[in-house]
Amino acid sequence: MQATIIVAGVPGVGKTTVLQELEAVAKERKVPLQIINFGNVMNELFKKRGVEIHRDHMRKEDITLQGKIQEEAARMISKTPGNSTLVVDTHMFVRTNDGIWPGTPRKVLEALDPSMIILIEADPEEVARRRAADTTRYRDSQKLEDAKADLQWSRNMASAIAVLAGVPIQILQNQNGQQRQSAEELLKIIEKRT
Ligand code: AP5
Numbered sequence: 791m792q793a794t795i796i797v798a799g800v801p802g803v804g805k806t807t808v809l810q811e812l813e814a815v816a817k818e819r820k821v822p823l824q825i826i827n828f829g830n831v832m833n834e835l836f837k838k839r840g841v842e843i844h845r846d847h848m849r850k851e852d853i854t855l856q857g858k859i860q861e862e863a864a865r866m867i868s869k870t871p872g873n874s875t876l877v878v879d880t881h882m883f884v885r886t887n888d889g890i891w892p893g894t895p896r897k898v899l900e901a902l903d904p905s906m907i908i909l910i911e912a913d914p915e916e917v918a919r920r921r922a923a924d925t926t927r928y929r930d931s932q933k934l935e936d937a938k939a940d941l942q943w944s945r946n947m948a949s950a951i952a953v954l955a956g957v958p959i960q961i962l963q964n965q966n967g968q969q970r971q972s973a974e975e976l977l978k979i980i981e982k983r984t
Pocket of ligand 1: 799803808828845846847848849860879880881884920921924964968969979
């Protein structure tokens, strides 16, 4: 059966950057894996319902609608064809207008059925700096104290999910300029688990 690995990280931690490197490293080493961005799938599903919005605005939509789309996205992802390991690029939590909301509530978790959770982290100072420097995105906050709180929330949510799913958590650092090394480390963790 196809193994699914959840890779999560707070906005601006560099998760997408590390996953792009992972794709390149996996190709070089001929390791079959597919990387799916949960936000992209949700954005397409919003579009299908006639809601054309920027990916950074989805979290501000009505929470009931977000919840429906979140579940639908998880079901779609779970039906991805092929036998290669599935790496799901997502969030442990999302800051909505209604509060902090789990990225993988029970039904989403059941659909994805992950065999492990990998949290990408960086120093909070670095996360705040990356958020401020990346002008292509709409970030909720670029303050250091918010980066620290987000990193903590991410771990809190990961703990809850790990208990429910009975799976391990690994924490991977994405230090400044070290995205390639982080991707190599990530591939090693994935290969060991699948
Ligand atoms: P998503 O696309 O995952 O949003 P995001 O986390 O904001 O993604 P980013 O790509 O901006 O952040 P990143 O941490 O990957 O940073 P990046 O690599 O760009 O999700 C979009 C939306 O989808 C969410 O807001 C939510 O609404 C929805 N969503 C997703 N999953 C969901 C779920 N499960 N449930 C409900 N909703 C969900 O890097 C940032 C910057 O840092 C860049 O400038 C980069 O060049 C730089 N950088 C990165 N690494 C390094 C490094 N090692 N050294 C120096 N610079 C670096």
